[in-house]
Each structure stands twice: as structure tokens, then as C-alpha cells.
Amino acid sequence: MDMTKDRPTIEMPPAEKKRLSYKKDCRPSYGNNDKAARKAVPRRKAIENRTDRHAARNAIAVLSDRSEADADLIESSLLHDVYRVGGWRKGSDTPLGEVVKSQKEARISRVDGKARRRVKQAEFCALLDVKTKN
Template sequence: MSRRDPAEKKMLSYTRDRRNDYGENDKSSRKNIRRNKRTPNRSDRHRERQVLAAATGPVVAVEVAERAELRLLAKKSMWMTKRWRKWRDAPLAETVEYKLRRRARTGMVDPAVVEARIERIHRRLP
């Protein structure tokens, strides 16, 4: 394995490194991802239990059981489209460019300096 020069390391860092741009604390994702995957499953179990409770008891008619089964299958297919999905993090170059532009927009930094920095970032990208 050959050694990399600092410019190549910087270019790889801008393209490969990712930053959370979702707007929440990046450490909270450890809990929130699990919670967001857990909640729909819990609501599915709750809904199935309610539907099946209506079909329990003495077997009077097969139609009641069939109707409950149809309700379970119909609502399950509808719920599958409402699942929570993870959102990937943004590349470091995009995040840095956004922060620089925001600083120029709010008057924290001279816009000419910001454009020079952004141009330097784009030169380092492949």
C-alpha cells in the first residue's frame, strides 16, 4: 500500500466522509433509529390483536373469521408503504459548502472569501 499525499487525503475526505444533515443530534440517531423501526411493528401487533379479538369466541360462522382475515391482509399491505426509512448522511464537501454559503448570507464572512474557499473545495474533488 502506497502512502497518500495530504492533497489526496483531503480529496478522499471530502468525498467519502459523511455528516448528518437531517437536523438532529447525530448521537441521538443511535436511539431514534431503533425507536423508529420499533414503533410501526408495535402498532401492527396492536392492530392485528384488535382485529383478531373481534373474530374470537364461539365459532358461529366461518364468514366472521374470513372477514377478519381479509381485514388483516388488506390493512397490512396498506401499512407496508408507511414504513419509516433511514436517510443517508451528506458528503462532507456538501456540508462544508452549505455552511460557508450560510455564513456569507448572514454576513459573518465576506462573500468573496467564501466563493474562493468553495472553489478550492471543488478543485480538490474528482
């Protein structure tokens, strides 16, 4: 069933489409390969859930050793998932416009990099020559 049939199509000029794309489309910004998130996000969630279950099991194991008030508090916190509060969350991705902007800035900074390095090297060699002549 196609859900887009009921919605009216909105004609947009290409420049407007591109502007919206730069604003709404995102790219991963947490350091690893963009394809790695397919496995990393579920793995991190699973690890977090395992940790929560482990903490709950340990809390239940010590219930018999605790006083009645402590036992009620532990049971209540287990029922209301107090251990899960906080947990791991995936960081938000960076909008495509910001990614393209930073890539462009990096590209500009690399222009004439070899020439700049040669100038610095020549200046350094000249400095060494001055020091050795004195």
C-alpha cells in the first residue's frame, strides 16, 4: 500500500530541495565507519541491557539478607527500572550541511600544502645555516 498517494505532491525548485537536504539529511559523527553503526548500536544496547539484568539479579540475590524496608526499596526500584535510568544513548548525527562545510574547509586548508611545507623547510634550513656560521 502506497502511503504517498493520499498526500499532494509539492513542487520545489532544485535549489530549495538541496537546501532542505543539507538541513535534514545527516551523517554519522561519532568517529567510526558509517556502516559500523548497523552493528555497533544494537551491540551497545545489548550490553547495556545485559548490565541491567545482571544488576537486577544481584539485587534479588541479596534480598533475603536485607531488612524489610530495604527489600521493599530494592523490589520497587526493580519494578520501576531504576537501574536503566541514564543508560547508553546513541549520539546525534551531524547535519549534511555541516559535514560538507567542514570537508570544504579541510580541502581549502590542504591546498598548496606541499608548497607551504617547502617554504617552512627552507626557512628551517636557513636558520640552521645561520646557527652553524656563528
